[in-house]
Each structure stands twice: as C-alpha cells, then as structure tokens.
Amino acid sequence: MSKRGIVLYLHVHQPLRVREYSVFDTAERHDYFDATDDSDRNNAKVLRKVADKSYRPMNALLEKLLATHPEFKVSLSITGTFMEQAEKWAPDVLESFKRLVATGRVEIVSETYYHSLAFFYSLEEFERQVEMHRDKVRELFGVETNVFRNTELSYNNSLAKWADDYGFKGILAEGWDPILGWRSPNFVYKPVGTKNIALLLKNYKLSDDLAFRFSNKAWEQWPLNADTYSEWTNASITDKSVINLFMDYETFGEHQWHDTGIFDFFEHFVERWLSNPANTFYTTSEAIDAHQPVGEIDMPHTVTWADTERDLTAWLGNSMQREALRHLYALEDDILRCGDAALIGDWRKLQTSDHVYYMCTKWFTDGDVHAYFSPYDSPYDAFLHFMNALRDVRYRLMENQRFKGGVLDG
Amino acid sequence: MLGWELPPHNSGGLGVACYHMSKALALQGASIDFVVPYAAEHPDVDFMTIHPATNLGPLARYGLMGAYDSKYLRQLGLDEVEAHDLNDMRGVQKRYVQFVEEMVKKQAPDAIHAHDWLTMEAGMRAKELTSAPLIVHVHATEFDRSGTDAGNPLVHEIEYQGLMMADRIIAVSNVTKNIIVRKYGIPAGKIEVIYNAIDVASLGSHGYDMRTYKYLESLKEEGYTIVSTVTRFTIQKGLTHFIRAAARASEKHDRLVFLLAGDGEQRNELISLAADLGIADKVFFTGFVRGKQWRDAYNVADIFVMSSVSEPFGLTALEAAHYNSALIITRQSGVGEILHNIFRYDFWDTDVLADQIVGIATSPSLAHELRQNVKHEYAQLSWHDVARQCMDLYGQTKSKVAA
Numbered sequence: 001m002s003k004r005g006i007v008l009y010l011h012v013h014q015p016l017r018v019r020e021y022s023v024f025d026t027a028e029r030h031d032y033f034d035a036t037d038d039s040d041r042n043n044a045k046v047l048r049k050v051a052d053k054s055y056r057p058m059n060a061l062l063e064k065l066l067a068t069h070p071e072f073k074v075s076l077s078i079t080g081t082f083m084e085q086a087e088k089w090a091p092d093v094l095e096s097f098k099r100l101v102a103t104g105r106v107e108i109v110s111e112t113y114y115h116s117l118a119f120f121y122s123l124e125e126f127e128r129q130v131e132m133h134r135d136k137v138r139e140l141f142g143v144e145t146n147v148f149r150n151t152e153l154s155y156n157n158s159l160a161k162w163a164d165d166y167g168f169k170g171i172l173a174e175g176w177d178p179i180l181g182w183r184s185p186n187f188v189y190k191p192v193g194t195k196n197i198a199l200l201l202k203n204y205k206l207s208d209d210l211a212f213r214f215s216n217k218a219w220e221q222w223p224l225n226a227d228t229y230s231e232w233t234n235a236s237i238t239d240k241s242v243i244n245l246f247m248d249y250e251t252f253g254e255h256q257w258h259d260t261g262i263f264d265f266f267e268h269f270v271e272r273w274l275s276n277p278a279n280t281f282y283t284t285s286e287a288i289d290a291h292q293p294v295g296e297i298d299m300p301h302t303v304t305w306a307d308t309e310r311d312l313t314a315w316l317g318n319s320m321q322r323e324a325l326r327h328l329y330a331l332e333d334d335i336l337r338c339g340d341a342a343l344i345g346d347w348r349k350l351q352t353s354d355h356v357y358y359m360c361t362k363w364f365t366d367g368d369v370h371a372y373f374s375p376y377d378s379p380y381d382a383f384l385h386f387m388n389a390l391r392d393v394r395y396r397l398m399e400n401q402r403f404k405g406g407v408l409d410g
Numbered sequence: 411m412l413g414w415e416l417p418p419h420n421s422g423g424l425g426v427a428c429y430h431m432s433k434a435l436a437l438q439g440a441s442i443d444f445v446v447p448y449a450a451e452h453p454d455v456d457f458m459t460i461h462p463a464t465n466l467g468p469l470a471r472y473g474l475m476g477a478y479d480s481k482y483l484r485q486l487g488l489d490e491v492e493a494h495d496l497n498d499m500r501g502v503q504k505r506y507v508q509f510v511e512e513m514v515k516k517q518a519p520d521a522i523h524a525h526d527w528l529t530m531e532a533g534m535r536a537k538e539l540t541s542a543p544l545i546v547h548v549h550a551t552e553f554d555r556s557g558t559d560a561g562n563p564l565v566h567e568i569e570y571q572g573l574m575m576a577d578r579i580i581a582v583s584n585v586t587k588n589i590i591v592r593k594y595g596i597p598a599g600k601i602e603v604i605y606n607a608i609d610v611a612s613l614g615s616h617g618y619d620m621r622t623y624k625y626l627e628s629l630k631e632e633g634y635t636i637v638s639t640v641t642r643f644t645i646q647k648g649l650t651h652f653i654r655a656a657a658r659a660s661e662k663h664d665r666l667v668f669l670l671a672g673d674g675e676q677r678n679e680l681i682s683l684a685a686d687l688g689i690a691d692k693v694f695f696t697g698f699v700r701g702k703q704w705r706d707a708y709n710v711a712d713i714f715v716m717s718s719v720s721e722p723f724g725l726t727a728l729e730a731a732h733y734n735s736a737l738i739i740t741r742q743s744g745v746g747e748i749l750h751n752i753f754r755y756d757f758w759d760t761d762v763l764a765d766q767i768v769g770i771a772t773s774p775s776l777a778h779e780l781r782q783n784v785k786h787e788y789a790q791l792s793w794h795d796v797a798r799q800c801m802d803l804y805g806q807t808k809s810k811v812a813a
Contacts, residue, residue: 022765023662319775364750365783380753383776384769 002290004237005280006273007200009172010249011149012078012097013115014050014085015354017041017375021385021392030396032389033349040375044089051090054253059096061252061263065270066103072270073105073281076249077149080113080129080136081352094140101141107283108137110145110168116351117151117315119159120302121329129348130166147171147284151353153202153246153305154312157298160191160199168197170288172246173297174305175201183295186240190293198288199297202246202305206233211247215260223261226268233273241291242282246305314360320383321356327390331397338400347393350386358382411444412510412522412529412536416460419450419468423606423725424549428525430609433457434797440804443519445532447471447506463509466496473499480555480562488531507532514540521545521804527552527565530572537575543807545800546576550722551589557646557719570594577807580604580800583744586722604799605748607791608728622706626667626694630712634665635771638711638735640704640726641718643674648717648740648757653680655717657687658764663771666692671707673698708733712777713770718743719757727752728788736780738766748791751783 019035019042035041065072078097086094100106112118113133118126134145147170148163155173163171175185185201209229213219221228237243248255256262273279282290303310316322328350335347359379363371376382411432415425432442442458448471449462473496484491488504495501510532514522518540524533525547537544552561552569573579573594579601581587587601620627626636637656641647649670656668670680670693677695684693699707708714714730714737721743728745731737739746740757753770755762770777 022761023768024658024761024765026662318779320773320779323773323775361751361779361783365786369750377754378750378752380751380776380780383773384753384766387769387773387776388765 002241003280004241004278005243005282005287005290006233007075007242007244007246007282007284007287008073009075009077009109009149009244009246009284010251011247012055012076012082012249014043014047014079014082015115015352016043016081016085016349017046018350018355018382018385018389020381021388023388023391026388026392027395030346030392032346032392043085046375047085047089050250050254051086051093053258054250055086055090055093056096057258057263058249058252059093059100061267062100062106063096065267066100066105069270069274071274071280073107073283073286074100075107075109075147075284076100077109077111078137079111079115080133081115081349083136083140098141101143105283107147107285108141108143108145109172109284110134110137110148112151114348114351115151115353116348117154117312117325117353117356118329118351119150119154119162120312120316121325122332123162125329125332125351127166129351147200147288152312152315154302155299155304156302157192157300160194160197160299164191164194164197170198170200170284172200172244172284173202173299174303174310175203175244176303176310179297179299179303184240186237186243187294188241188288188291189295189297192296192298198293200242200244200284200287201297202244203236204305206236206243207245207247210245210262210266211251211255214251214256214262214265224265226265226272229265229269230272234276234279237279242287244287313362315353315356318359318361318379320361320379321359324356324359324383324386324390327387331394334397334401335393338397338404340396340400343393343396343400346389350390350393355382355386359386411442411458412524412532413444413446414471414525414528415468416444416446416452416455418454419446419448419452419471423723424525426725427549427606429455430607430793431796431800434793435800437794438797438801440797440801443513445506445510445513445529447502461509461513463506464496464502466502470496471502473497473502480552480565483562483564485562485564503528503531507535510536511539514542518542520808523547523800523804524572525549527569527572530568534572534575537577543577543804544575545578545580545803545807546572547580547582548573548586548590548722549582551586551593553589553593554586554646554720554722557644576600578602578803580803582606582723583747585720585742585744585747589720602799602803604796604803605744605791606723606725607793607796608725608732608788609793610732610789613729613732618709619702619706622703623669623710626669626710629665629667630710632665634667635663635712635767636667636669636710637713637715637767637771638669638671638707638730639715639717640671640699640707640730641674641716642672643670643676643680645676646719646721647674647676648719649676649680650683651757651760652715652717652763653683653687653689653693655760655763655767656684656693657689658760659767659771660689660692662764663768666767666771668693669696669707669711670694671696671699671704705733708735711735713738713767715763715767716740716743716745717757717763721745728791731781731784731788734781734785736770736777737784738763738770749784749787751780751787753780 016033112129148168149172185203189199358374359382413428436457445461448466448468450468491500493504514536523545552565714735716739724743724745737752753766
C-alpha cells in the first residue's frame with residue numbers, strides 16, 4: 001500500500017505587461033512591452049524585484065529541503081513568458097530552477113507557453129503553445145512533461161478529453177465543493193469520458209491557508225504555525241491518499257512577504273510533516289502512479305481557481321475583455337501566414353491572460369476597488385493601452401502584406 | 411447653519427448642496443436655523459427655519475449693484491462699512507453679521523455651520539458670543555474661484571481667519587483639503603473631507619429633444635462621437651488644454667466633434683485657438699445655455715470632459731454621468747476622487763486626454779462599460795451619508811469644546 005502524501009505544486013509566472021502605449025505610438029513604435037519608467041508596468045523592474053523577494057530565497061529553501069529530506073518533492077509549472085524574462089534579467093534564477101529539476105525530484109508541469117486562454121478561442125493555437133512550452137522545457141531543463149494544467153487552472157470535461165487524447169497522464173483542477181459534493185479532493189480521480197488520464201484536485205482550504213490567509217491578522221487562526229498546520233494536514237489526510245497544495249509560487253516572498261515568517265514556517269512544516277513515517281511528498285506524476293482513481297469527476301462547465309465564483313468572469317466577464325480577445329484571435333490566420341517571427345511573438349505575448357485580467361471591472365462595480373491588483377490606474381486604462389498595441393499589430397500586419405505584395409508585383 | 415442661498419433662489423451649486431444637506435440633517439434629528447441674506451419664499455422647505463438677515467430680494471444678496479465678482483469687491487473691513495449701505499456686498503455682509511449676533515444672543519446654538527467665506531465672519535462672531543463650536547464648510551476657496559494665486563486679498567484674509575478660528579473644517583474633496591493645507595497652512599488633522607452627493611430624483615427624467623442639437627444628431631448618425639463640456643469659460647476650467655487635446659485627437663480619428671456649452675471671459679480666445687489649430691469646423695460653441703438646451707447638451711454627448719485646473723468638487727460630472735456620458739476628469743477635480751469608473755488625466759497632459767478620447771470613440775465596448783459602470787457609482791452617493799458624517803463631526807467638536 002502506497003504512502004499518503006502531499007502534492008506541492010507551484011505556479012511560476014510573470015506576464016509581459018503593456019506600457020502606457022498611446023494612440024500616438026500606434027504605427028510609430030512597436031515597443032509595447034518596454035516600459036522604462038518606475039511603474040509596475042516595467043517588466044524588468046518587476047522581475048528583478050520578485051526575483052529578490054521570492055524566486056531567489058524560495059529556490060534556496062527548496063534546494064535545502066531537497067538536500068535535507070530525501071522524501072521532499074515539488075512540482076512546478078513555469079510559463080514561457082517567465083523563462084524568457086528570467087533569461088534576460090535574472091539568469092541566475094533560471095540556473096537555480098535547473099539545479100532543482102536536476103535533482104530528479106522536481107517535476108515540470110505542462111501548460112501554454114504564453115499563459116493564455118487559447119483553449120477557449122483556438123484549439124490549433126492552443127496546441128502550438130503547448131508544444132512551444134514543451135520544447136522550451138526540453139531545451140532548458142532536458143525533461144519531458146507528463147501532467148497538464150491550463151491557465152488559471154481553468155478546466156472542463158472537454159479539456160480533460162483533449163489532454164487524454166494528447167497523451168498526458170494527469171491533469172490538474174480546482175477541488176470545488178459544488179462539483180465534489182460529499183467527496184473529498186484528497187484522492188486521485190478520473191475525468192468523465194476519458195481513458196487513461198488521472199485528475200488531481202486542489203485542496204483549496206489548505207492551499208488558501210497559505211496563499212491567501214497566512215498573513216491576514218484578522219484571520220482567527222493568525223499567526224499560523226507549522227505545528228498547527230501539520231495537525232490540520234494530518235487530520236485532513238486520515239484514510240485518504242493525497243493533499244494537493246496548489247498555489248502561485250510567488251506566495252512565498254511576494255504575496256506573503258519574508259517578514260510574515262512564511263519561509264521559516266514552510267521549512268518547519270516540511271520537517272513536521274515528514275516526522276510522521278506514514279507521510280511523504282509526491283510529484284504530480286508519482287501521486288498518479290501510486291494511487292488508483294477512486295471515482296469519476298464531471299465538470300461540463302469551466303471551473304478555475306479564481307475568486308469566490310471559480311469561473312472565468314475575471315478574464316471574460318465584461319465586453320471590453322471579450323472585444324479585446326475577439327479582435328486578437330481574429331488575426332490568427334493572417335498573423336501566422338505573415339512569417340514575421342517578431343510580429344507573431346508580440347501577437348502571442350498579447351494573449352497572456354493577465355492583460356484581460358487587468359481590464360476586469362467587477363471589483364469596481366462591487367465597490368471593492370482594493371481587490372483590483374493591476375499595474376494600471378483602472379481597467380479602462382488597461383484596455384486603452386492594450387487596444388492601441390493591438391492596432392499597431394494590425395498595422396504591422398498590413399505593412400507586411402503590402403511589402404510582400406510589392407515584391408510579388410515587382 | 412449660515413448660508414448665502416437656497417433653491418429656488420440659487421445661482422449655483424452652493425445653494426443646492428446646502429438644501430440637500432440640511433434636509434438630510436433634519437431627517438436625522440437636527441434642528442436647523444438657516445440664515446440667508448435675503449427675504450423670500452422657500453416653498454420646498456418645511457424641515458428647518460429660514461431666517462432672512464435683510465429685507466432685500468434674493469437677487470440683491472451680493473449688493474444692490476448686481477452679481478458678485480471678487481475682482482470688484484471693495485476691500486473694506488466690516489468696521490469700515492455701513493450696515494445700511496446695501497448697495498455693496500460688504501454692507502450686506504455687515505448686516506448679515508449683525509443679524510446673526512442678535513440671533514445667537516437670544517438662543518445659543520449647539521453648533522455653528524458656516525458655508526464658504528461669505529458667511530465666515532458671521533460664523534466667527536457667533537462663536538465669540540456663544541463659544542459654540544464653529545464648523546467651516548469649504549465648497550471653494552478664493553484660489554479656486556480666481557484660478558490663480560492672486561485672487562482678492564480681502565477674501566483671502568477672511569478665509570484665512572475663518573479657517574484658523576474654526577474648530578473643525580469640512581472640505582468637499584482632497585483637492586480642496588490640500589489647498590487649505592498648502593495655501594493657508596492649516597493642519598491636515600483639523601480638516602475632514604466630506605464629499606457632496608447628488609439627488610438623482612431632482613434631475614428627473616425629462617424627454618430629450620432631438621431637435622435642440624439637430625446638426626450634432628445627424629453627425630452621430632454618421633458615426634461621429636460627440637465630446638462635450640458644460641462649464642464657465644474661465645482659466646480655472648482648463649479649456650485651452652481641452653482644445654489642444656481636441657486637435658491632437660482629431661489627428662488620429664476624424665469623426666470627432668467637440669461641444670463647448672457655456673460662456674465666459676475666455677470665449678474669444680478659445681474660438682481663435684480652435685481656428686489656429688485647424689479644427690474650427692469640429693468645435694461648437696453654444697453660448698450660455700439653460701433649461702432644455704442645457705440638459706440636452708449633456709444628453710447629446712457621448713463623452714463628457716471635465717478639464718479643470720482646479721475644481722473643488724464638480725457636480726456637473728455626476729449630472730453628465732446621469733445623462734449617459736462616459737467621463738474623463740482631471741486629477742485636479744475633486745469629484746474624480748469618488749468615482750472609479752472614469753478616465754483620469756492631469757489637466758496639462760493633452761496627449762493623454764486625446765488618447766482617451768480616441769480610445770472611447772473607437773471602441774463601443776469601452777464606451778459602454780464606462781457609461782454603465784459609473785452609473786452604479788454615482789447612484790450610491792447619498793446626502794444621508796453626508797448628513798451622518800456632519801452629525802458625527804458636530805458630536806466630536808461639541809465634546810471637545812466642552813472638555
């Protein structure tokens with residue numbers, strides 16, 4: 001009988017934010033992602049800041065834990081837009097990720113290269129981005145990916161079917177109560193209508209204790225210590241197989257700052273968890289190998305790990321967001337035909353879901369403005385700059401076609 | 411409550427604000443004696459006692475010589491003017507102070523709430539006589555009214571004294587609070603920001619008359635976007651920047667029309683600036699508008715711009731939102747502090763304003779989201795909240811003075 005274990009899965013991502021790109025820049029300059037000011041739209045600045053606060057200290061801690069505890073394992077999804085930025089502005093961070101993967105106890109999880117919502121707009125483009133990501137992971141880390149997660153943990157039956165047909169052995173999703181009913185997320189499941197693939201469901205209560213509540217002084221459990229959290233996890237896993245702790249990597253050091261004690265907490269927790277000989281850690285693939293599915297999960301409608309709604313409204317809830325993506329994906333055929341690698345790359349960078357997330361107005365209309373996390377003053381500014389950039393992409397496409405036409409005519 | 415006007419005898423927003431605030435205060439149990447400098451009927455007021463300080467008609471409240479403009483105000487201390495000289499604003503103010511003195515001697519109030527410099531002298535005198543707490547409510551300072559650092563020295567002096575003597579100060583926005591702190595050196599802790607509200611019911615739902623701006627309507631049908639502003643044409647309103655932004659926006663999008671509703675000293679300058687920039691055919695000047703033409707100037711607009719260099723609050727933006735305009739408001743306008751579903755810019759930044767105008771004009775979904783979402787916001791502003799904050803303030807100052 002297999003041991004019971006924690007599946008720690010951390011998502012590493014940075015988008016390429018659009019600068020305050022004005023209508024007077026359209027058709028003049030193509031440097032959408034190159035803010036040089038002191039704002040949080042300056043991608044190099046943000047990456048360097050988060051590298052110091054999160055990536056460097058957390059990778060050092062993960063290396064230490066891997067060296068100290070032979071049973072410690074972790075799974076990571078690392079977006080293409082992050083890898084590109086780290087190559088430019090924090091190559092040492094990328095090296096430290098390589099060292100983690102080289103231990104053989106750190107699994108890389110597959111996803112779209114651009115952290116996009118392409119699955120919902122163009123299956124062909126979606127598959128191209130999955131392949132781009134797999135290629136980049138092979139190139140940088142020399143490993144294959146076997147388990148898939150989609151952007152924002154968005155998931156439905158047809159995505160599971162796709163991943164099954166594509167040959168993935170596992171897929172990740174939110175363990176959302178209205179879907180699970182009386183069932184526990186602490187088992188391995190099988191998506192309805194699939195043949196070989198297994199489904200791992202996030203234990204959002206225990207995950208969010210760290211990701212969202214850890215430093216919240218209004219929380220009745222604050223301050224959370226490793227002993228208490230160890231009691232909770234041990235109680236939660238009794239008679240079950242796994243606890244899927246899924247969260248943003250940046251929980252460690254960026255969302256929960258160093259001075260909240262998150263790093264020390266986590267180090268002690270791993271030690272406490274493993275002090276019980278019945279417990280271990282699994283990578284996502286190992287959890288699937290070690291435990292048979294106990295039942296089928298049916299999710300006809302898309303579920304994500306976001307907000308209390310667990311849907312896509314933060315990305316596609318208003319007409320600006322839908323218009324932006326509709327116009328963007330409408331260019332697909334022409335863009336891909338043009339053969340201009342820089343233009344295709346910029347078009348794909350605009351697909352990163354963060355851009356439409358910044359256009360979300362639901363917090364503004366609910367009056368909860370403080371929930372609006374964005375490098376822009378307002379969702380309207382985010383939309384304005386995005387659309388100016390998108391128009392420039394269109395302009396470049398027209399120029400490209402005109403130039404080609406000229407060559408042919410001549 | 412010391413005020414200078416109430417509807418229907420008001421010339422501007424001050425009277426409207428005083429009316430709604432008093433009504434909401436009365437509903438929360440405040441007993442209000444409201445002093446005005448003229449004698450007239452107030453048919454809609456049954457929630458407080460109105461005291462006329464003079465026998466003048468409402469139009470004469472700035473003196474029998476006509477409308478008030480601080481540029482022409484005689485710079486006289488109250489001891490230098492005769493209270494029977496009602497030709498002059500200072501004479502009216504002296505009479506107003508004497509009236510308030512008599513009134514508070516008979517019965518001392520629990521709190522004195524004085525609106526703007528016009529009534530500050532009376533407020534200070536009432537405080538001396540009764541030692542009741544003085545709350546000075548600033549709807550605009552002389553810096554806002556003059557649009558410069560100059561202004562009338564006498565008014566500056568009265569504002570300074572009033573702000574110094576006040577136990578607490580209410581500012582209608584952080585824009586105004588910052589002026590009080592920076593220009594008058596008043597400690598920030600003494601100033602409470604209480605935003606105005608808007609009484610949606612009073613705006614009513616009247617029929618929009620398509621004929622008022624028939625030509626503009628025909629342009630809309632051809633896909634033009636109407637960008638409007640409804641204001642006085644004075645330096646304070648930043649309209650030269652607005653015209654420059656209009657020209658910049660027109661470089662990028664040719665189906666734009668700009669409607670400037672109102673009048674003022676800058677009118678000719680603005681007309682010739684539009685011509686110099688080659689957009690005279692796109693800029694419409696209505697002249698002074700009232701009634702139907704005034705409401706329809708909001709109605710016809712797709713985008714409403716408040717371009718003010720310094721605007722204590724800016725109620726017209728809320729009216730524009732009510733009439734379905736997308737709002738673009740300078741960071742120097744107080745009303746922008748309470749609205750989130752708007753575009754903001756710095757008044758001098760004409761390229762940013764142009765970018766925002768073109769963005770709205772070329773994206774139906776952006777226009778739709780801005781219009782729809784700001785409506786939720788302004789509908790939540792309530793005079794009852796304003797009154798509740800004032801009641802809290804009265805309570806605090808009362809206990810402080812007693813202690």
